[in-house]
Amino acid sequence: MVSDEEYRNVCDLLYREARYADNAQYDEWERLLTDDMEYWVPINRDNPDPETQLSLLYDNRSRVSTRIRMLKTGVRHAQVPPSPMTRLISNIEVEPLNDNEYKVCSAFMLGELQIQSTKDLHWWIGRTEHIFRRVEGDLKIARKRVDLINSQEAVPSLAFLI
């Protein structure tokens, strides 16, 4: 169990992260991450082991910053302009892992307008598992795993921050 205050702090971070990602506020988003953050979107739902199985993305911290740098060049065509999008986050469950870490499970629905080419409105739907860690008083994102319900089907460009 976590206290109401802890739960509120966790929700604050979840919603802030969602807003930064929706608004393509890349620097603000990156400042929420720990130095060893891991960002992962598996494909295989039954056996997602990233050592032996392909993922849609499996970024260590250095690859996350490459991703952000690319988005900021202004010539990452797949996100020029950034997709207008809104994500709803719900079903939030918080579990303390130790003195300074929480595991946070949530569900999301994200509507994205693929404004760069097809202008299709696409729904991304799935669950997220975050590890939040308290670093020098601030709650930060140490890990983000996103399981799309259709990760094994054909998906369009996913160059934004999911």
Added chain:
Amino acid sequence: MTVQNAIDYSTIVNNGIINSRVYEDERIFEDEIKKIFHEGWSFVAHESEVPEQGDYVRRSIGREPYLVVRNRGGDVNVISNKCTHRGTLLCQQEKGNVRGAITCWYHGWVFGLDGDLKSVPYGTGSTGLDHKCLPKATVGNYKGFIFATLNPNPIDFMDYLGEGASLIDRAVECSPAGKIRLNAGWAKFLYKTNWKLQCENNVDGYHVNYVHASLARSIESRYNEAVLAGEDELKTTAVDWGNGHSELFLAAGFSSDLEWLGYSEKKPLKPFAKDYCEQLREAYGDNRASRIIHDGPPHALIFPNLFLAETNVVYYEIDQVGETVQRHTPMLLEGVSDDMNTRIIRLCEAALGPSSFFLPDDGVITERQQSAFKGMPMEIDLRRGMGRENKNGMGVMESHVTDEVTNRAFWNRYKEVMTA
């Protein structure tokens, strides 16, 4: 009722000029399904995907649903995935094991792993009726790469493959055991484009500066050579291997070993990479190993739908004229450490797929092409470098990496097939 004339492919594809109808005309698409995918050879699977008896993967030939299945004798069959009774899809899962037989869950018809109809429930009512077995595609297998055609009398498989065989050789020899396996799973990327735009894009060495500008500005990589150099400084070549197969020979531009694995002079080899070099030397001797360590696997398109994408294997599924699914998987090597194969998986995620550093940009740019083709047909100009190609002793055409010789290779073959 109006009778539509047959399409004249000799005017649609003409000496490096392509009529853009070819990317969005439904009738042309139907012709392609028949001529290229049903009557000709295309890639369907790799043998390592079905290692055990009864293992299957679902694939399509054109739009026809097929199963690639390992039979009791250990052979790989490509059989229809449609019940011959009422057409129900037999296997719904992408892959699995059917044990000894395939059962239709509509009325219980049972088929063997060679497509033979084994039994139907309440058989007396079927007495004297020639119920059908599952149609079997004609199969060609080169070093585990399985190609299929619905044509019972196709052109000879090795004639079709031609120099494509040497491209597969160069991919497979990156394993010290001479064997690859595709069992890390496939990712599927949906493009709202005609399939041929992806075939063109993958062996187009001209677009790197522009389409991939964001990556070049963000990291130092082997692609920097291509991005930063002037026309005369680029050493990489574009090659037409004949039969529609083509390659960007990236190794000509590599300045150090294992660049294809993400190494450079500035980045010391990790233990797994050193071990890998040692394993290659043991398997092949110094000379051949040194070439493999430097060159790596090819970046090549095998007509019509297989893309050997360096340490990845890619192919296209054809469904609609303006929609293509690209499937990709890392090309795992037999006889190397787990760390080496994990590295290959990470490279795959970086290069290919919907959230990679390269392909989302190719996807968006080619989707912008496709949407513009809705207007009046235009002439697509793929003549760049015409006249400055070199023909080597084997009759292979080689040119500057930015020359559209690779795309012309595709279209020349296309025209041959479509007008045959």
